[in-house]
Amino acid sequence: MGLLTYSKGRTRVKICGLKTPADIDAAVSAGVDAVGFVFYPPSLRAVTPNIAASLISRLPAGIDAVGLLVNASDAEISAIRAVAPITLWQFHGDESAEECQRHASGQPWMKAARVGSQFAYDDFSLQYGQANAFLLDALVEGYGGGGIPFDWQGIPQEWISANAHRVVLSGGLNAHNVGEAIARLHPCAVDVSSGVEISKGVKDPALMREFIQAVRAADALSSS
Template sequence: MSPAPHSQPSQRTRIKICGLTREQDVDTAVQAGADAVGFVLYPPSPRHVTAGRAAELAARLPPFVTPVLLFVNESAAAVAAACAAVPAAMLQFHGDESPEQCALAAAGRPWMRAARIPLDGAATFDLVEFAARHEQARAVLLDAHVEGYGGGGKAFDWSRLPPSVNAHLVLSGGLTPANVTDGIVQVRPRCRTLAVDVSSGVERAKGVKDPDKIHQFVAAVRAADALLARSTDALLSAT
């Protein structure tokens, strides 16, 4: 793996809006400035869409906005079929898949792996080891460990993350316009780069996004970027 991470505080935080099911929500996410949009291909989820529906929604995306297909313990054949429908997609594995299963299903496509971070302060999770085992992943997504799969709109304790993780991280789990600025400020110095992923935090109902909340979320992310940039400038001025 590459040397220890050195986060660049002046970077622009990438944003993924996940769990999209409607055309107007895809359009709003793009207009607000999202870098990626996520489609949940996990039937038990209230935000589930079929591969065909994901393809219809992804067809609305302009260049340089990435569709992401979320799978939970899916077969390699089903993953391949979904990727044929949405060929430009990045893959997100959110179940109990091993690194080898992820790589096999991805078949050379870019993918990221969800890490389920305990909500219980007494429980332990070795994120450094997890990231090392998934070194082929484009990123490790941090979500709260709740019953079932997905973060359940819960935020874990960001301060308990390791101080240095040699990976690109995606912060998820309970993010909202009210807390995402603090999450970025706390987590970005701990990794190579940081992105954020939101679903329930910008909804008015499950699978139905709120345009105002999407715009507020993006604005809060940009506020975090500006705050970190000012901190960096002040540090450089003092040296």
């Protein structure tokens, strides 16, 4: 079905920063809808295009392979496209809407928002109105949310009601708080990385299972 297939009562799940065949197999077994590959060399979770290609070959049909980019050059994106069959692009840097459109080259894409106390939701959704999804992450130094949640209560109710069908919620999610996030916001999808790790960059199969089980339990509760 893929990450951005919105259906009420079923929150999609993306696990980001996978690096090994064991990571992929565990995520698939747990019931993931999308896996994310980090093409940002400073990150401990970064992979090369060739490694990503090998990992993507293990994915069953219907699971999105998400390419996470941070201010990538045309040459870097071309190198990824040459070998890795990415199905959805995630722009996590300072890319303009026009750059996102050009880099995605007709494929679906989402833009990450770094949400702080003064974040302008309406301005962001207007600026990136052509995005297939908005990924809401915490504002921290550098790029990525650093495993820190932001203030979900600060999201204007009118904005989330209008945009929930294309919101991917990220930022410090884990098996203990994802249910509250789903109950409050009803996003299209949730995105987790550090919340399913035993150390930075090292995924844990048990934590992946627990996270997705918590999502499904929240879905069941919201549907009852």
